Amino acid sequence: MPHNDRDLKSRPDPDALLALAEQGRRGKLTVFLGAAPGVGKTFAMLTRARRLKEEGGDIVIGLVETHGRGETAALLEGLEVLPRRQVLHNGRTLHEFDLDAALARRPRVILVDELAHTNFGESRHPKRYQDIEELVDAGIDVWTALNIQHLESLSDVVAHIAGVPVRERVPDTVLNRADDVLLVDLPPAELIERLKEGKVYLPDNAKRAADRFFRLGNLTALRELALRRTADRVDDQMVDYLRQNAIEGPWGAAERLLVCIGPDPLSEKVVRTASRLASSLNADWMVVSVERAEAESSGAMRQLDETFRLAEQLGAETRRIIGNDFVEEILKLARREHATQIVIGTRRHYFPLRLFRRSLPDALAARAAGIAIHLVTDGSAPAVKPAARRRSTLPDGWGRGVAIATGTAAAATALGLLIEQFVVLQNISLLFLLAVLVSATYAGYVAAIAAALISILAYNFCFIEPVGTFTVAEPHEVFALFVFLAAAMLAGGLASRVREQAKTARRRAAATQALYDFSRKLSGTANAEDVLWAAVTQIHATLRRNAALLLPEDGDVRLMAAWPPDTELGLTDTMAGRWAFEKKEAAGNGTGTLPNSPFQFRPLMSPHGVVGVFGFLQEDKPLEINEERALAAILDQTAIAVDRARLSRESLDQAAQLEGEKFLAALLSSISHDLRTPLATITGAVTSLRQLGERMSEESRDDLLKSIEEESGRLTRFVANLLDMTRIEAGTVNAKRDWVDVADVVHSAVERARKYFPGRVFETSIAPDLPLIRGDSVLLGQVIFNLLDNANRFGGDEPVSIYGRREEDEIVLSVTDLGKGIAPADLDRVFDKFFRKGKPDGRSLGTGLGLSISKGFVEAMDGRIKAESPAMKRRGTRISMRFPVAETGITEKERG
Incomplete structure (x- = not known):
C-alpha cells in the first residue's frame, strides 16, 4: 500500500531508535559538570547518592576525592566504599581506583570522581575516563565529576584565559555520549569567597590558586563556557527526543564543516577551533589533509599523524588526499561531501611575499562560491618572512648533492676546455646545462641549484672574455648569463621533480607489487594455518618488527602464528589482545588500553565480525604513514582470507554433516527394509506353525522351519555386516x-x-x-x-x-x-x-x-x-x- 509524505514524516528516525536501543544495553553515564574546582560537584553527587541509598538503591562509592573538605567527607558516612588499589609510583605508594573490584562487585550505581584523572602504575587504562567507559559497557550506571577546563577542545582556550596549561584532558566524545549532564553552578564572587574561607583548598594551595587561577575574569569566562556547553547538550537531547518520537520540529538544513590541516603546529589549533564550532552548530565535520606525491619528511608526517589522532578523539571524520593542486582537491571534496563551511589556518605574511605568492586561504576564497571560509590565526606565531621556504631546514643529503654538483660542473668545465683546444664553439654553455640536469637527476633540487651557480661562475671564469676573471665585458654576455641561470634552475627544478616523483612511484609500485604478491598467495591458500604464516611473514617483511596473530579458540584468543617464530607474548600482551578482540578496538602500546605492553594489537575485521587479532612490536615507536597504509591493506586482506578459510572449514563440516545425514537416512531405509522382510517371513512361519501345526503335513512344517532358519541366517549376516561397517567407520x-x-x-x-x-x-x-x-x-x-x-x-x-x-x-x-x-x-x-x-x-x-x-x-x-x-x-x-x-x-x- 503506498504511503504519502505525511506517513513518512510520522515515522521515528531509525538511527535515533537504534541509538536508544543501544543505550538500553549499556549502563548510564551521569556527569556533574562545573566551571571550576570548588563549585560543589562532589558534594552534589554525594547528596544525591545518600538520597538514593535511603530509597533502597544499590549504590557504591568507587572513588571520591574530598580534598580535605569536612562537609564533603561527612557525606560518605553510611555509604559502601570500595577499597582502593595500592600502586608504587616514583618511590611513593599511591591509592588508585580498583576497576576489577568494581566489576566484581557490580553495583547498580557507582560513583567515580575526577573523570579527567591520569592513572598511575600498571593500570589497564592510562586514563580514568576509560575505566568508566568499561564500567558503562558492563551495564553499570556511573556518576562522575568534571571541570569544563578539562575538555580537549577547550584546553587551548582555557590556557589562553587562565594562563595555565591544562595537562589532564578528556575527549569531547566522552561528554557527548553521557546520558545526563548536570551543571553544578556557583557565582564567581561566591566561589572566591569559599576559597578564602578554606573550603576549596588548604591555605597554602588556596593562596597560590587565588593568585593564578581563581580570579574574577577567569571564573566568569569558565562559567560562560560551562553554561554554553550544557545548553548545547540539552539541545542535543531535545533533538534526540524529537527524532525518536517522530515529532516535527523546526528542522533546518544541516551544516557540515571541512577542516583543512597540514604538517605544521597551527593545525592543532585549527582542529580545536573547528571542534568548538561544530559543537556550537551541532554539525558534522571532516578533517582533511592534501599531500603532494613527493614524500614529506618523517617529522612532518609524524606531526600530521598526531593532529589526525587529535581530530579523531574530538569526534571528526578524517581523510587524506594525494594531489598537487591543493585548491582544486579541497573544493572537489567539499562539493562531494556537501560541506557548507571550510575551516583553514592562515599566517601573516610580509608584503613582498604577498605580491608574488597568493596564500591557500586567499585562493580558496576566490574560488569557493557558496561556501563560507573560516580563517584561524595564531597570534603567537611570527609572520612568515620572504626568505622562508617550504622546508625550514636543509633537506637530507644536501652535502652529497653539493658534492655531485661540484663534480659535474668541474667535469663540464674540463670537457669544454678540452674541446676548445680543437674547435671554438659558441654554445659551449650547453655542457653546463647538461651538468645541471645530471645533478638534478641524481641528487635532487639542491644539487640542481648548486650546479647552476657553480656552472655560472665556471663558465664566466673560463669561457667569457676576459678569460680568467669574473668580469663580463659585453652587455649581451650579461644577458646570456642571466638567461642561462634561469634556464638551468628551471630545467634543474623540473628534473628534480621528475626524480622525486619517480622515486615515489617506485616506492608505491614496490608496495603495490608486495600487496599483489601477498593477495595472490592468499588467494591460493585455503588452509587457515597457511594464511596466518603468510600474513605474519609479510607483515614482518614490511614493518621490520615482530608480528603475531591470535585467533579465537575455546572462548579465548590464542597465539597461532608469530614471526620470528620465537616471539612470545606476556600476560599483559595477552590481556591486550583479548581486549582488542572483545571490544573491537586497538589495545596495547600507543593506545588508551594497557599501554605498558610493548605490542600493539588491532582487531581483524571481516564482513562477519572480528575473526582474530594482529599484534606488532611497537615499543613507543609509532608507524610512519606509509607503513600504516601498508599495514591497513595487509590486515584487510588477512581478515578476508582468515574469514574465507573459516567459511571453507564450516562448509566442509556442513558437507560432512549432510553426508552423515544421507548415510543415516540410507541406513534407516536399508534397516527398515532388510529387517522387515525376514522378520515378516519368520513371524508368518511361526504363526502358521502355532495355529496349524498339527493339521499341517510333515513336508509343510519342514518348509516353514527351513524358511525360519534361512531368514534367521539372513538377519545374522545383516547384523554382522552392520557391526563390521561400524568398525571400519570407527577405524578399529x-x-x-x-x-x-x-x-x-x-x-x-x-x-x-x-x-x-x-x-x-x-x-x-x-x-x-x-x-x-x-x-x-x-x-x-x-x-x-x-x-x-x-x-x-x-x-x-x-x-x-x-x-x-x-x-x-x-x-x-x-x-x-x-x-x-x-x-x-x-x-x-x-x-x-x-x-x-x-x-x-x-x-x-x-x-x-x-x-x-x-x-x-x-x-x-x-x-x-x-x-x-x-x-x-x-x-x-x-x-x-x-x-x-x-x-x-x-x-x-x-x-x-
Missing part, C-alpha cells in the same frame, strides 16, 4: 599379521557359500604353488563370502568362478559371475556404502554393505580391490583382489 579394524594359506581360506568360504546358497554352482580354480601371505584369515574369509553372496544375488543363473594365481610379487584372487554386469558409470560406486542396483527378477537387493565391507577389510590387510565389467563374453562382473606375497616364499606344493 585391526587386521592380524599371521601366516595365511589362501587356498584353505578360499575352500572354507566356498563351502560356507554352498551351505547358504545350495542352488548356486561355484567353480574353484586355485594355482597349486600359491605362497603364504601375511593377513587375517577370518577377515579374508568374510571378504570372499561377501563377494560370493554378491555374485549369487546379481550373477544370474550361471556358475560363479573363483580363481587364485600369482602375478610377480602379488597373489590375485577373483570372483567372476556371468550376470548382466555393471554399467561403466557405476564401477567406481559399487564399493560405496548402501549402493544397490535393482534387478528385474525381483530378488532381494541386500543392504548394499557387502562390497563396502570387503573393501575396508582388504585395505586393512594392505591389499587392493577392483571391479571390472564386462568380465567375459561381454557380460558379467569380475571383482579381483591383490595381496603382497609374504617374504617366506613357501608354496603349497613345497608344503605338500
Whole structure:
C-alpha cells in the first residue's frame, strides 16, 4: 500500500531508535559538570547518592576525592566504599581506583570522581575516563565529576584565559555520549569567597590558586563556557527526543564543516577551533589533509599523524588526499561531501611575499562560491618572512648533492676546455646545462641549484672574455648569463621533480607489487594455518618488527602464528589482545588500553565480525604513514582470507554433516527394509506353525522351519555386516599379521557359500604353488563370502568362478559371475556404502554393505580391490583382489 509524505514524516528516525536501543544495553553515564574546582560537584553527587541509598538503591562509592573538605567527607558516612588499589609510583605508594573490584562487585550505581584523572602504575587504562567507559559497557550506571577546563577542545582556550596549561584532558566524545549532564553552578564572587574561607583548598594551595587561577575574569569566562556547553547538550537531547518520537520540529538544513590541516603546529589549533564550532552548530565535520606525491619528511608526517589522532578523539571524520593542486582537491571534496563551511589556518605574511605568492586561504576564497571560509590565526606565531621556504631546514643529503654538483660542473668545465683546444664553439654553455640536469637527476633540487651557480661562475671564469676573471665585458654576455641561470634552475627544478616523483612511484609500485604478491598467495591458500604464516611473514617483511596473530579458540584468543617464530607474548600482551578482540578496538602500546605492553594489537575485521587479532612490536615507536597504509591493506586482506578459510572449514563440516545425514537416512531405509522382510517371513512361519501345526503335513512344517532358519541366517549376516561397517567407520579394524594359506581360506568360504546358497554352482580354480601371505584369515574369509553372496544375488543363473594365481610379487584372487554386469558409470560406486542396483527378477537387493565391507577389510590387510565389467563374453562382473606375497616364499606344493 503506498504511503504519502505525511506517513513518512510520522515515522521515528531509525538511527535515533537504534541509538536508544543501544543505550538500553549499556549502563548510564551521569556527569556533574562545573566551571571550576570548588563549585560543589562532589558534594552534589554525594547528596544525591545518600538520597538514593535511603530509597533502597544499590549504590557504591568507587572513588571520591574530598580534598580535605569536612562537609564533603561527612557525606560518605553510611555509604559502601570500595577499597582502593595500592600502586608504587616514583618511590611513593599511591591509592588508585580498583576497576576489577568494581566489576566484581557490580553495583547498580557507582560513583567515580575526577573523570579527567591520569592513572598511575600498571593500570589497564592510562586514563580514568576509560575505566568508566568499561564500567558503562558492563551495564553499570556511573556518576562522575568534571571541570569544563578539562575538555580537549577547550584546553587551548582555557590556557589562553587562565594562563595555565591544562595537562589532564578528556575527549569531547566522552561528554557527548553521557546520558545526563548536570551543571553544578556557583557565582564567581561566591566561589572566591569559599576559597578564602578554606573550603576549596588548604591555605597554602588556596593562596597560590587565588593568585593564578581563581580570579574574577577567569571564573566568569569558565562559567560562560560551562553554561554554553550544557545548553548545547540539552539541545542535543531535545533533538534526540524529537527524532525518536517522530515529532516535527523546526528542522533546518544541516551544516557540515571541512577542516583543512597540514604538517605544521597551527593545525592543532585549527582542529580545536573547528571542534568548538561544530559543537556550537551541532554539525558534522571532516578533517582533511592534501599531500603532494613527493614524500614529506618523517617529522612532518609524524606531526600530521598526531593532529589526525587529535581530530579523531574530538569526534571528526578524517581523510587524506594525494594531489598537487591543493585548491582544486579541497573544493572537489567539499562539493562531494556537501560541506557548507571550510575551516583553514592562515599566517601573516610580509608584503613582498604577498605580491608574488597568493596564500591557500586567499585562493580558496576566490574560488569557493557558496561556501563560507573560516580563517584561524595564531597570534603567537611570527609572520612568515620572504626568505622562508617550504622546508625550514636543509633537506637530507644536501652535502652529497653539493658534492655531485661540484663534480659535474668541474667535469663540464674540463670537457669544454678540452674541446676548445680543437674547435671554438659558441654554445659551449650547453655542457653546463647538461651538468645541471645530471645533478638534478641524481641528487635532487639542491644539487640542481648548486650546479647552476657553480656552472655560472665556471663558465664566466673560463669561457667569457676576459678569460680568467669574473668580469663580463659585453652587455649581451650579461644577458646570456642571466638567461642561462634561469634556464638551468628551471630545467634543474623540473628534473628534480621528475626524480622525486619517480622515486615515489617506485616506492608505491614496490608496495603495490608486495600487496599483489601477498593477495595472490592468499588467494591460493585455503588452509587457515597457511594464511596466518603468510600474513605474519609479510607483515614482518614490511614493518621490520615482530608480528603475531591470535585467533579465537575455546572462548579465548590464542597465539597461532608469530614471526620470528620465537616471539612470545606476556600476560599483559595477552590481556591486550583479548581486549582488542572483545571490544573491537586497538589495545596495547600507543593506545588508551594497557599501554605498558610493548605490542600493539588491532582487531581483524571481516564482513562477519572480528575473526582474530594482529599484534606488532611497537615499543613507543609509532608507524610512519606509509607503513600504516601498508599495514591497513595487509590486515584487510588477512581478515578476508582468515574469514574465507573459516567459511571453507564450516562448509566442509556442513558437507560432512549432510553426508552423515544421507548415510543415516540410507541406513534407516536399508534397516527398515532388510529387517522387515525376514522378520515378516519368520513371524508368518511361526504363526502358521502355532495355529496349524498339527493339521499341517510333515513336508509343510519342514518348509516353514527351513524358511525360519534361512531368514534367521539372513538377519545374522545383516547384523554382522552392520557391526563390521561400524568398525571400519570407527577405524578399529585391526587386521592380524599371521601366516595365511589362501587356498584353505578360499575352500572354507566356498563351502560356507554352498551351505547358504545350495542352488548356486561355484567353480574353484586355485594355482597349486600359491605362497603364504601375511593377513587375517577370518577377515579374508568374510571378504570372499561377501563377494560370493554378491555374485549369487546379481550373477544370474550361471556358475560363479573363483580363481587364485600369482602375478610377480602379488597373489590375485577373483570372483567372476556371468550376470548382466555393471554399467561403466557405476564401477567406481559399487564399493560405496548402501549402493544397490535393482534387478528385474525381483530378488532381494541386500543392504548394499557387502562390497563396502570387503573393501575396508582388504585395505586393512594392505591389499587392493577392483571391479571390472564386462568380465567375459561381454557380460558379467569380475571383482579381483591383490595381496603382497609374504617374504617366506613357501608354496603349497613345497608344503605338500
